[in-house]
């Protein structure tokens with residue numbers, strides 16, 4: 001499937017999923033936890049993944065789906081296949097925000113070919129922003145976007161993406177110190193797809209993490225950043241690929257400084 005066709009299907013799936021989630025936003029929810037007390041899931045996460053999968057499977061009944069939630073009736077992988085087409089789905093990225101009524105959450109749908117994204121859509125219904133990219137640049141609500149122009153590291157606003165699991169808290173605090181001592185300002189939003197979309201749109205200068213983030217937290221947003229003219233590597237400065245330990249996504253202007261600062 002070419003990038004234009006993939007983008008159109010990703011858009012249809014993410015729009016459908018976003019509408020379903022938005023219908024439950026700020027309403028009564030049943031909230032369960034997964035790995036820890038701060039890892040929430042709601043009935044909407046599962047229902048949105050089901051609805052997104054139905055859109056994708058209506059087009060191709062054999063569509064390979066890499067998704068965050070477990071659904072008994074839809075076979076879902078946790079990692080990307082080494083070859084072929086796969087659809088990466090985060091039904092709600094930012095579930096903790098969704099649960100408390102904060103608008104920063106999205107339905108994320110990405111098409112990948114052989115481990116590499118070809119089209120991505122991050123639909124934020126409560127914000128009214130839809131970030132999308134095929135192979136002709138990135139857009140927000142249909143308008144072209146590009147990474148920021150900022151060049152001096154001490155002026156950079158950076159999002160350390162970590163979540164709040166026990167094991168990652170110490171590293172997060174190190175990253176926050178590095179940002180405030182060597183760079184400019186710090187932001188945290190509770191959604192890695194929002195962080196990456198914001199880098200693509202020039203609203204943030206960089207997003208960084210030493211965690212190995214899941215494909216549904218990253219692959220689509222990485223594609224948006226690259227299509228918007230940015231640079232995405234692992235912590236060693238090598239081109240980022242799914243499964244990498246850590247990520248540095250930036251406007252590209254001080255990428256070497258970021259690689260030198262974060263480990």
Ligand SMILES: O=P(O)(O)OC[C@H]1O[C@](O)(COP(=O)(O)O)[C@@H](O)[C@@H]1O
Nearest residue numbers: 093094095161162163189190191192
């Ligand atoms: O900006 P923060 O608070 O570090 O949040 C980042 C975290 O947000 C998430 O993107 C939220 O994902 P989910 O809501 O899909 O669980 C995590 O995957 C990631 O670890």
Ligand SMILES: [Mg+2]
Nearest residue numbers: 068090092093
């Ligand atoms: Mg999620």
